Amino acid sequence: MxxxxxxxxxxxxxxxxxxxxxxxxxxxxxxxxxxxxxxxxxxxxxxxxxxxxxxxxxxxxxxxxxxxxxxxxxxxxxxxxxxLKAVADACPFPAAELAGKQLHVTYFSQPLTPGRFASVDPAAYLPEEFRLGDRALYLYTPDGLGRSKLAEVLTRPALLKGITGTTRNWNTVVKLVEMTHRGTP
The missing domain is CATH 3.30.70.1280 (SP0830-like domains)
Structure with a gap:
């Protein structure tokens, strides 16, 4: 197939x-x-x-x-x-209301458990937020990824030891879904 x-x-x-x-x-x-x-x-x-x-x-x-x-x-x-479509569809943030630079998905080589991020205090980084998905992490950064304090913390080697991850902004997430579904119903 x-x-x-x-x-x-x-x-x-x-x-x-x-x-x-x-x-x-x-x-x-x-x-x-x-x-x-x-x-x-x-x-x-x-x-x-x-x-x-x-x-x-x-x-x-x-x-x-x-x-x-x-x-x-x-x-x-x-x-x-x-x-890729399932990850985009499961986005816990209002993607249609946000600029592409405000929303990111980090794709990982394996599933992540909430325990891996237990040391991160989400309240300390508001209004930035993150949510876990299926081998993915959704990251909302209202001022963009380059200025994100939460993104710095979430990418520390100690948190991600033993796994590979790579981040894409929402515009790229959507484009890759479109590209992988070209010609499909």
Missing amino acids: TTTYAALLRGINVSGHRRVPMAELRVLLAELGHRDVRTYLQSGNAVFTTDASDEDALAAALEQAIETRFGFAVDCLVRSGAY
Whole structure:
């Protein structure tokens, strides 16, 4: 069965470091046997179709191919279009009422438990807020991510030890859902 996936690369093309040109990423994904490869922005978002069904294996193959081609390691998450849509649909914040820079989703490599964030006092960061979803964290930052004190706390290595996460603003979340559902009812 053919499935459409999004590959979410972490920390590439930031301030000229760890450069992965999107044209080369598209070629690399095609060389891995994927079809209908498209990219979005320069920040490491790619959409493709494949008959494979193991997201972790797809991510591992892409990580290895990137390291071989570009000479540095890049963490990757691969998620199905159905998953991306479910995450967007489950957003606990009024997404339609907010600017894209105010709402973010951090996708994680595994489920998160509330206990992982027990040391974070949500009241200390209001009006910023976060909620946990299925392998996702929703983050509301009224002044944007760059000024967010809560985002700084939530990304501390001690809180995220042993898991991979990568964040996308709401505009990108919506665009990736659209891209992975192109041509589907």
